[in-house]
Amino acid sequence: MFFIAMYITDLGISDVRMNVIEAIKALPKVELHLHTLGSIQPSTLLNIINEAGFDTPYKSVKDILHRFQYTDFTHFIEVYIEIVGYITEERYFEQITFDMLRKCSESNTRYVEASFSPRDHLQHNLEFRKMIHAINNGIDSARREFGIETNIRIDLVRESTHDEAMEILDLIEKNPRNIVSVDLGGDETRFPPKPFAPVYKRAKEMGLHLVAHAGEAAGPQSIWDAINFLEVERIGHGVSARQDPKLVEYLREKQIGIEMNPVSNVRTGVVTSIKEHPIREFYDKGLLVTVNSDDPSLFHTDLNNEFVQLHEHLGFNLQDLAQLCFNALRIAFISEPKKIELERSFRAEIDQIIGQLG
Numbered sequence: 001m002f003f004i005a006m007y008i009t010d011l012g013i014s015d016v017r018m019n020v021i022e023a024i025k026a027l028p029k030v031e032l033h034l035h036t037l038g039s040i041q042p043s044t045l046l047n048i049i050n051e052a053g054f055d056t057p058y059k060s061v062k063d064i065l066h067r068f069q070y071t072d073f074t075h076f077i078e079v080y081i082e083i084v085g086y087i088t089e090e091r092y093f094e095q096i097t098f099d100m101l102r103k104c105s106e107s108n109t110r111y112v113e114a115s116f117s118p119r120d121h122l123q124h125n126l127e128f129r130k131m132i133h134a135i136n137n138g139i140d141s142a143r144r145e146f147g148i149e150t151n152i153r154i155d156l157v158r159e160s161t162h163d164e165a166m167e168i169l170d171l172i173e174k175n176p177r178n179i180v181s182v183d184l185g186g187d188e189t190r191f192p193p194k195p196f197a198p199v200y201k202r203a204k205e206m207g208l209h210l211v212a213h214a215g216e217a218a219g220p221q222s223i224w225d226a227i228n229f230l231e232v233e234r235i236g237h238g239v240s241a242r243q244d245p246k247l248v249e250y251l252r253e254k255q256i257g258i259e260m261n262p263v264s265n266v267r268t269g270v271v272t273s274i275k276e277h278p279i280r281e282f283y284d285k286g287l288l289v290t291v292n293s294d295d296p297s298l299f300h301t302d303l304n305n306e307f308v309q310l311h312e313h314l315g316f317n318l319q320d321l322a323q324l325c326f327n328a329l330r331i332a333f334i335s336e337p338k339k340i341e342l343e344r345s346f347r348a349e350i351d352q353i354i355g356q357l358g
């Protein structure tokens with residue numbers, strides 16, 4: 001009750017009834033697929049560029065926002081690589097992480113799994129230990145300030161050699177704080193998952209959870225390979241599964257979690273519009289789908305916007321959207337007692353929100 005009252009006061013609405021968009025924004029949420037660097041705020045990036053003295057054409061936040069527009073997936077990767085080049089000190093990750101979680105709290109997100117790709121920065125001579133330390137400082141500050149819980153997953157990156165990926169597992173072993181999972185992002189069309197099978201086997205033995213991006217830029221075979229060779233517990237994206245009815249049925253039967261990112265898929269041209277996104281079809285067929293914001297800053301989105309898009313273009317009602325929140329909790333990499341506690345508080349809050357829907 002306290003939360004609802006606060007929320008409505010913030011909106012300047014005196015009556016306690018909410019319209020559906022306000023109710024969607026008030027839903028307690030979970031974000032399972034979120035990239036740390038893809039959450040960099042344009043103002044933070046501009047500060048870093050200025051502080052480090054880079055000579056760039058970016059003189060304002062507007063210039064940076066203009067750069068964050070893409071013709072296709074390859075163009076997006078090009079911009080991403082450019083940003084990586086500006087991160088010349090490990091300490092920047094504290095601000096980047098804190099900003100990311102502040103934005104998450106604005107969507108009423110309570111639990112986050114943040115993906116981090118150390119390889120990109122190790123190549124620029126940044127130290128893993130210092131980067132994870134800075135990220136954890138950002139996580140600790142955000143927990144104190146916003147009450148948001150965060151775990152880290154490490155993206156091993158498809159372009160890595162076997163030895164590079166194994167070295168990253170060595171680094172995780174030495175610096176394990178808040179790291180719960182491995183992930184595999186990068187160029188899906190040129191680097192299939194099979195060579196990472198021994199790396200994922202070792203990660204599992206280390207007690208890490210297993211996730212991979214698959215079925216975003218490549219077809220359904222990429223998803224099958226992630227399941228068969230990497231034994232992943234969840235799939236990031238999974239869009240191209242819709243081309244393979246057997247795979248859709250397998251994902252449903254095994255209840256493999258799918259971390260979908262609708263706005264990201266529109267921005268990179270994976271789908272032509274939100275209306276064309278398979279999340280509705282997967283949800284109706286009983287697949288364990290969740291909705292996430294991927295690289296929110298680079299794609300001009302946040303979790304509130306993802307939820308509103310699903311409501312406006314794919315007919316998800318408040319109950320459906322609440323179900324997506326429970327799906328995400330169900331597959332979150334947190335302890336069972338924590339999961340039960342969060343489920344209870346989500347249920348109570350959601351019942352209250354539904355009761356106040358005007």
Ligand SMILES: [Zn+2]
Pocket residue numbers: 033035185213236294
């Ligand atoms: Zn992603």
